[in-house]
Amino acid sequence: MPTSLRLAIAELRAHPGRAVLPAVALLVGVACLLGTLLLSDAMARSAAEGARALPTGTDLVVLPEPFSGGRLDQAMADRIAAVPGVREVVPERRVELDLLLDAGRATEERTVADVDPDGSVAIAQGRPPAADGEIAVDRVTAHRHDLVAGGLVSLADANGRPIQVVISGITERGATGGSPTASIGPDLAAKVDPEPVTTALAVRGGALDAVDQAAGPTAVTRTAATVTAERGDATELWVMLLPFSLLALATAVFVASATFRAVYLQRQRTTALLRCLGAFRGPLLTANLVEALISGVLAGLVGALLSGPLARALGAVMDGAGLSEMFGAVDLDPAALPSPTYLVIGVVTAAVLSAVAALRPSLSAARVAPLAALRTADGTIAVPRLRRRLLGGALLVAAVALGAGALVLQQSAAAVFLVFFSSMCAATALFGVFGPVVVPALSRVFGAVATRLGGPAEAKAQWKLATAEVRRVPQRAASVALPLLLASAMVSFFAVTAGTTQAAFDGFAEVRPDAQVADTGRRPLPAEVVTAAEDRPEVSASVPVVVTEGAWGTTADAAKATVVLADPTRMRDWLAAEGVTAELAPGDVLLASHTARTLGVQRGDTVTLNDLSGGPRTARFTDVVDGGLLNYADAVFGTPDPEGVTRVLVSLRDDADPAAYRTAVTAALPGHPTVETTTASGWDADAQEALDQGLTLLMLLMGLSVAVAVTGIGTALTISVQERRKELALRRALGVTRGGLLGGVLAEAVLLALTGLLGGGLFGTFYAELLLAGLGVLVWPSAAVAPLLIGGSAVLALAVLSAFAPARSAARIRPAAGLSSG
Secondary structure, X not given: OOHHHHHHHHHHHHOHHHHHOOHHHHHHHHHHHHHHHHHHHHHHHHHHHHOOOOOOOOOEEEEEOOOOOOOOOHHHHHHHHOOOOEEEEEEEEEEEEEEEOEOOEOOOOOEEEEEOOOOOOOEEEEOOOOOOOEEEEEHHHHHXXXXXXXXXXXXXXXXXXXXXXXXXXXXXXXOEOOEOXXXXXXXXXXXXXXXXXXXXXXXXXXXXXXXXXHHOOOEEEEEHHHHHHHHOOOHHHHHHHHHHHHHHHHHHHHHHHHHHHHHHHHOHHHHHHHHHOOOOHHHHHHHHHHHHHHHHXXXXXXXXXXXXXXXXXXXXXXXXXXXXXHHOOOOOOOOOOOOHHHHHHHHHHHHXXXXXXXXXXXXXXXXXXXXXXXXXXXXXXXXXXXXXXXXXXXXXXXXXXXXXXXXXXXXXXXHHHHHHHHHHHHHHHHHHHOHHHHXXXXXXXXXXXXXXXXXXXXXXXXXXXXXXXXXXXXXXXXHHHHHHHHXXXXXXXXXXXXXXXXXXXXXXXXXXXXXXXXXXXXOOOOHHHHHHHHOOOOEEEEEEEEEEEEEEOOOOOOEEEEEEEEOHHHHHHHHHHOOOOOOOOOOEEEEOHHHHHHHOOOOOOEEEEEOOOOOOEEEEEEEEOOHHHHOOOOEEEXXXXXXXXXXXXXXXXXXXXXXXXXXXXXXXXXXXXXXXXXXXXXXXXXXXXXXXXXXXXHHHHHHHHHHHHHHHHHHHHXXXXXXXXXXXXXXXXXXXXXXXXXXXXXXXXXXXXXXXXHHHHHHHHHHXXXXXXXXXXXXXXXXXXXXXXXHHHHHHHHHHHHHHHHHHHHHOOOHHHHHHOO
C-alpha cells in the first residue's frame, strides 16, 4: 500500500471526527444541489403531465409565427387540407371565460379554457368534461377555492349571465401566469365565447415543406414530436433553481477550504515530526488529498440521502408560502430518494470539490519547515503584510474610482456595470484581503452593543469572551463569516433595490384613475352599471368611455392601436379633476407621446385610424396625454355620446375611501357578476404582494447558501473547542458553570452570524443606493422589513443549532481531564 494512502487511512482512523469535519459543508452543499434537482424534476413532471396532448395520429402541427400578428383561420385549414397526403386537419381552439368564484363574482384574471372534445387535457381527478354543462378546472384554482370533482361552480356566458356547471375533474396542469386554466366541451364553449381562437392546427399526414408552404408566411409548421417536447418543457424552472444550488456549492467549497486549513494547522506538530523523519512533501500532499477524496465521497453519499427530505421540505415551504402557485403547481411531491444518476453526480461532485477545497491548504501545510512547525503556532499561516496591504489598498481605490464613475455617468448602462465591478472590488478588499481586520472589528462593535444591552454579569462576560475569541483567530473568523456576509449582501441588495425602486415609482409614477368600473370580459356596460358607477357621493368626476382597437394604416403590418372614444366635454372635465389640462373637441384626438413620435405628427396635424367597427376615423391631433391615467391607450378620440360604453373612469373626492366606493358599487350590482371595480390602491397592494413574493422566493433560494455558510460556524466552533480544552477546563476550575460554557460558545455563534448578517446587510444597502444613484434615483433606502427580519431570525436560529454540538462538548469538559490534556 502506498505511503500516502496509509497516512490518509491512519489519520481517518485516529481522528475520524476531525478528518471528516471539512466535509460537513460539502454534505450540505450536495444535499442542496440534489434537492433542487429533485424539486425541479417534480415541477417539470407537473408541467409535462399537465401539457395538452396532440390528437391521436398527429404528424405535423401548424402554429402562428411569433410576433407576426397572424391568425390560424378556416381558410388556412382548408388550404392545408388540400395538400396532397393530408388526411385530416384538426384545430385546437381556446376561449376565455369568467369563473364566478369570489362571492359569486368574476375576477380580473380571466380563465383560459381549452375546447377539448377528445379529452386531450390530462385529468388528475375525475374525468374529462362532456360537450356541455361540465368543466375541468386546473389544480391550482381548485386548491385556492376548495373545488372538488363532482362539485358545482358558476361561470358567465357570453352575455355575462351566470351558468351553473358541474366540475367533472381537476386537470394535471396548474394556472398560467396567475390566470386560471380549464377544459370545456365545444357546446359550452359556444355559450361562453362564440368566437374561439385557434391556437394550433394538428395535421394528419402530409409533408412538412408542403404544409408549411400552404400555411403561409404568418404560420410555422413543426413535427408533432417537437411540439410535444416543447409543451412539456420546464427548462426555465431548472435554469432558475440551478444557479442558486451552484452558489450553495461554491459556498461549501469556501467553507470546506477554511476548515481544511484549520484542521491542517492542528496537525502541524505531526506533520513536522514526519518531515523530521524524512517524509517528503509530495507524499504528505497526496495523503491530504486522498483523505479529502475519501471524506468527499462520504459527504456525497450522505448528502444524496438527505436530498430527498430537503427537497420535500423546500416543496412544503413553497406550498405554504404560495410560491409554488407562481409556477402553476401545488402539493409538490419530489422523490424521497435520488436516482442512481443523481447519486453518482452527488458523490463525484463532492469528491472533486473536496479535493479542490483541500488543495491550497494542503500545499501550505506541506511547505511548513520541520523546525518552524515544531514550535507552538495557534495562528494561521501568515500572509506577507505589505503585499496584503498593497493588494487591498489597490482594490479599495479601484472600488472608489468605479463608484465615482457610476455617479458621473448617471442614467446610462455603463453606470450599472461600474457599480457591479465596484462592489466586486470592495467585497474582495473588505471581506477577503482585509477580512481578518474587518470581521473582528465588526464583531467587536456588535459585541460591545450586546454587552451594553444589559443582562446578568455572566452574560456580559460571555459576549466579551466571544469577541476575544474572534480576535484570537481573525483569519478563521473571516473565512467563516465571508460566505454569510456575501449572501446577506446579495439579499439586502435586491431587497433594498426593489423596495426603493417601488417607493420612487410611487412618488413619480404616472397617475392611475382613482377607480374604474368595467366588465372583465370587455362586454358593453348596461345603463344601470354606468349609473351605479357615477351616482355615488364619493365621485368627483367621471367619464364613460369605449375602449376599442384599430390600426394606423391599411397594410397588413400596420401598427395596432388601443384607442378610447369619449365625450370630449366629459373627458376634459375628468382630466381636469385629475390635474391634467387638455384640448379636446369633437373631431379632435389626444395621442400618447410614443404614438405621436411613431406617426411623426405635430399638434394640428390630422391622423387616420383604420380597422374600426364604424369605419376609418380622421381627427386633428391637439394634445398629448400619457401614462396609466388612460390605461396606456394610444389615442383618445373626442366622440359625443359614444355607444357601447365598456369602461367608466372615476375621479374620487379627496376625503373618499376607495375601498368603500368599491364595496358600494359591487353591492349595487348583484345582477352583474362580471362587472368589476378596481382602484389605484388595489393596484398598489397587488404590486406590493408580488414584490413580497419575489423577495420571499429570493430569500428561500439564497437560504441554500446561507445554510451552507452556517455549517461553517459549527465546524469552526468545533475546532475552536478542541483547541481550547485547557482554557475551557480552567474556566470550569475557576467556577464557571456548564451553562456558562454552553452559553459562551453559543454567543460566539450568534456573534459570527450577526457579523455576517449586519455587515453584509450594510454593504448590500450601500451598493443598492449607489446603483439607484447611478440610475438617477435619489431617495432614501426602503425595503420589505418583515421578510428580512424573518430570514435574519432563521439564520440566527440555524447558527445556534449548528453550534449546539460543540457547545455541549465544551460544557462536558471536566476541569481535571481538560487541564491534563496535551
